[in-house]
Amino acid sequence: MSKPILATTSLAGCFGCHMSILDIDERILELIELVEFNKSPIDDIKKFTKKCDIGLIEGGCCNSENVHVLKDFRENCKILVSLGECAIMGGLPAMRNGIPIKECLEEAYLNGPTVVGNTTGIIPNDPELPMLLDKVYPCHEVVKIDYHLPGCPPRADLIWEALVALVTGDEMKMPYEVIKFD
């Protein structure tokens, strides 16, 4: 039997959840025995080259590109897992929810106390840039998500146990200490 294929991505996240994947330490050697990586920042494959079994999603959806990538993952992965608070509930980027997008941009590029050098008063609007959404959406409010692993970041042991459970089909071990929201 060929190895299950794993894809990962970071949407509106800080890459902390990916760092937590690396926190499984030497078990990463076991992981590459267990699974094959496809599209992921870990092996730097930019586009899906085949259908995958498991997709790990870090971060929520704050712009049009995030939605595009998330839908691409849903199409190409049998199982999608929301990894971390941002994917599950928007996380810290969602603290802008409820504040009009115009106000956010003006604070960031015009009026904020740390703004320097923007003498022409430009708010970036190049068509190459993804459009910001009205608010940050949890992934499961955009596509169907099969499993959720909370944490900021999710503990490495939680990620490891979840991956092993998904690959082997065994029931997942969930000790109290590993399920945390921070």
Add this chain to the structure above:
Amino acid sequence: MDTIIRITIDGIECMASRGQYIVEAAKENGIYIPTLCNYPGVKPKGSCRICTVKVNGKLMTACTTPVSQGMQIENNTSELNELRKAIIELLLVEGNHFCPSCEKSGFCELQALAYRFKVMVPRFPYSFPLRKVDASHPKIIKDQNRCILCKRCIRAVKDDKGRSIFAYRRRSHRVEVGVDAKLGKLLTDELAQKAMDVCPVGSIIVKEKGFAVPIGERKYDNKPIGSDIENISVSKH
């Protein structure tokens, strides 16, 4: 008249004192009934409904219902725990509970209940309400994003004349807890700390100090809420 009566909780025979609330009777028998709006030593209110149990087949709040002879109480059943989990999830989506940036994380009872009931994701859509942080008081911050309107601060934090420092203001879905403009000026350091401790979430924060306890050593990092009650040795009457 004999003040010790018999009740059963999940089929276990328990002794209780007449007039005692179910939550407290259960606690003395080493049985944990989850609570949130309830606070020891403060008149119970029964507003959060987390402590809902079945008394002789009927749903009742365990924090406000006194025990009576022969009461048959259901507590730790999948039906009740599922209802409790739904309430926790509703509270999580109703406000803005950003645990990663909250000073109370690790000490928060709402979060601890979510851990205990293994809330991986709320089943309800997030509402992301627009609420304010009031940092105008010299000693405390009142963050309305995190407030669950349990009234614990209103009921427990009083001045030496018994007047509440905190109060409800506005009405309906706009209701919020505010600091009384006049009495708030008299808030001592001790009362400010008490208010923070009484608040089950991170809605009342004492200024100029935060994140004092490292991750891994906080109250609910390693032991679930209620485990202290479940682990006490029950003295036989």
